[in-house]
Amino acid sequence: MAAKRRAQMVEETRAKLIQAARQAFAAKGYAASSMDDLTAEAGLTRGALYHNFGDKKGLLQAVVDQMDAEMLVRMRAARDKAGNTWQGFMDESIAYMEMALEPEIQRIMLLDGPAVLGDPSQWPNQNACLRTTMETIQGLIDEGTVRPVDAEAAARLLNGAALNAALWIAAADEPRAVFERVVDVFRSLAEGLLRSGSH
Structure with missing residues (x-):
């Protein structure tokens, strides 16, 4: 006891x-x-x-881990509301970029986190995120929505685009304006993977 x-x-x-x-x-x-x-x-x-x-850095890592888990729940909720897998994937990616508009996420996850803990694409949680994206893309390839491309390469490129967009939004003088700009371009980039007639 x-x-x-x-x-x-x-x-x-x-x-x-x-x-x-x-x-x-x-x-x-x-x-x-x-x-x-x-x-x-x-x-x-x-x-x-x-x-x-x-130390203080270890405490920041614990805060980042907690916030990351919360962000993941919100992203999954956005995905689960969608009508199909492709739309869910788009909604999840855009939800992630939209969270970069929130002051707490901007400061801790996207400004101080990378400055203190290093490149966010190398953080342990990114491996799990990459694996999930890869599985989603492979599923979309298998169902014929996405062209037969290298699923890992597609996942790394799309995750990298979303992360870089979030970092740009967080550091921008006008975060909302940058968010509006990146969403359309992100969609266009991602839609390049679709088989013609899939969307």
Whole structure:
């Protein structure tokens, strides 16, 4: 019983630190967020932070992971509302780019995340995303919607286009205007994969 309670306390501590960090990183940015303020906000010590996440960068990674999981749920919801697999794939990709308009996602996932954690296309979650996209494209090839192309190459190119669009939107002076521009072009690029008469 004691071990179960201890595990629950560890989970609560992690959750408090992630929540405090997420609020601080969204409001002030990663660089300006003080670890002392953050731990005080969570009612915890700096030791708890280092014990659970190693350092500030480890804490940012945990925040990014949490936000990424939430974004994935939203993207899947957009996909699942569509009438067919192709439309679902388009809606999911556009939902991802549209999230780049949200200040918290802009700052943490698309500005500070890449600056601190490196190239987002190399983040662990991107492998899962790439695999899913590849499976979707292969399914679309198998059903005859998409021309018989290399599914991995198509997945890497489309995921790269969506990621670069999101990074551009997040860094733009007029994010909404950039979003409007990229959506049409992304659709045109993706539709180049369709068999003639498929859409």
